[in-house]
Amino acid sequence: MFKEAAEAYEVLTDPKKRGIYDQYGHEGLSGQGFSGFSGFDDIFSSFGDIFEEFFGFGGGRRGRNRVVRGADLRYDMRLSFMEAAFGAEKEIDIQKPETCRECKGSGCEEGTGPAVCAHCQGSGQATARQGFFTVRTTCPHCRGQGRTIEHPCHNCHGQGIVQERKKVTVRIPAGVDNGSRLRLSGEGEAGPQGGPPGDLYVFLFVEAHEFFQRQGNDVVCQIPISFVQAALGADIKVKTLEGEADLKIKKGTQPGDIVTLNRAGIPSLRGNGRGDQIIQIMVKTPTNLSKKQEALLEEFAHQEEKKLTNKLKRVLGGKA
Numbered sequence: 001m002f003k004e005a006a007e008a009y010e011v012l013t014d015p016k017k018r019g020i021y022d023q024y025g026h027e028g029l030s031g032q033g034f035s036g037f038s039g040f041d042d043i044f045s046s047f048g049d050i051f052e053e054f055f056g057f058g059g060g061r062r063g064r065n066r067v068v069r070g071a072d073l074r075y076d077m078r079l080s081f082m083e084a085a086f087g088a089e090k091e092i093d094i095q096k097p098e099t100c101r102e103c104k105g106s107g108c109e110e111g112t113g114p115a116v117c118a119h120c121q122g123s124g125q126a127t128a129r130q131g132f133f134t135v136r137t138t139c140p141h142c143r144g145q146g147r148t149i150e151h152p153c154h155n156c157h158g159q160g161i162v163q164e165r166k167k168v169t170v171r172i173p174a175g176v177d178n179g180s181r182l183r184l185s186g187e188g189e190a191g192p193q194g195g196p197p198g199d200l201y202v203f204l205f206v207e208a209h210e211f212f213q214r215q216g217n218d219v220v221c222q223i224p225i226s227f228v229q230a231a232l233g234a235d236i237k238v239k240t241l242e243g244e245a246d247l248k249i250k251k252g253t254q255p256g257d258i259v260t261l262n263r264a265g266i267p268s269l270r271g272n273g274r275g276d277q278i279i280q281i282m283v284k285t286p287t288n289l290s291k292k293q294e295a296l297l298e299e300f301a302h303q304e305e306k307k308l309t310n311k312l313k314r315v316l317g318g319k320a
Contacts, residue, residue, distance in 0.1 A: 070097070070189035070198040077202050079172065081209035085241055085266050087174035091167055094200070097189045098164040100156035105194035107160040112151040117142035161190050170202055175217065175269035178206040211239060217266040217275030223259075224282045225249060240264050240277055247279070255283040 073096055079088065099105040108114060116122040120139035124146035128135050138144040152158030168187055176182075181203050188198025212219040223238055233251035237244045238261075245261060258280055265275025289297070 068192050068195045070191040070195060072198040073188045073200045075200060075202050076205060077170065078205050078207060079176070080207055081212065081214075082241070083172060084176050084178075084204070084206040085174065087176075088172045090170045090172060092170055092202075093165060093167055095163060095165045097161045098166070099190040099194060099197075100153060100160055100162050102155040103153035103160060105160040105190070107149050107153055107156060107158040107193070109151040109153050114145075114147035115150050117146055117148050120146060122146040160193055168200065172204070173269060174267040175274075176204055176206070177214070177269075178204065180204045180269075212241070214266060215278075217268055218278055219265045219275065220278045220280070222280045222282050223247070224284050225253070227283050227286065230254070230281070230283045238279060241266075249281070253281055253283070255281065257281045 073094065075092060075094060077090065077092065100107075102110065106114070117124070117139060119141040120126055124139050124142060124144040125136040126139045128137065139146070142148050149158045153160075156162045168184065170182065170184065172182070181201055184200040184202065186197050187200035190197050212221050214220075219241065221239070223236075225234065225236065229236070229249055230253040231251065233253070234249045236247050236249060238247040240261065241264065245264070247259065247261075258278060261277040261279065263274050264277035267274040286293070
């Protein structure tokens, strides 16, 4: 019985469904995709509306005095690599609906108030008879509010909300990455009729760096050194997120070798330490050699060849 009553209510309150039912009956509704309710949740959700429409109480979906929260807003922000790594404080300029300061969201001119709707007598509902049924729908004159504004506020014209530009300070925590999202509570659109505001969501887009690449909380870079430095070892300066640091190149360093600077990477967003700086060694091949340099390299190559020959002789027992 509950199910039948709920289905009848759904049909009678929908002009399109009611017209199909009057002309084709229940089979006509089935042909339009209306198959009734699938479970108790759907049935009693509809009964919440029935109690709201007929008796003015219950948890109906269209409660007229329900406080409505304002919509959320989105703002896309670009950050430099360093701003994302160490955090920043940025000020943004946004335009959004705000509660009218003149009427404080009431929509009424100062010294006046809303009047009871003359069409629904403050119920927010219009009554119509359909055969044996009495159907109540939202009053079209007051839009279900039960009141009308006879003297609208000169500033917001009775809306209770005005468009305003506002500067908002956004604090970027250290360690954010590309695609991170920040929520600024209460910085969204104002709710209608003094309802609470929504939130502002700031989506972060981090620009690439010319030297560093990010991998999690680690930063990766490549350092070029000469083949002499690779062969003999050297002490060099290397760029880090916070300036320069000393780096010791070991004798015999090979192209592609990795050197790690511990805790020189991106600070953790959770505040528990930071990543490392991972340095890949790139050995440069010299170009535009002078005659003397070429002679020295040729001598070096000759010495290397002799060393290799002597090694082969020892391996082969002096037969080479």
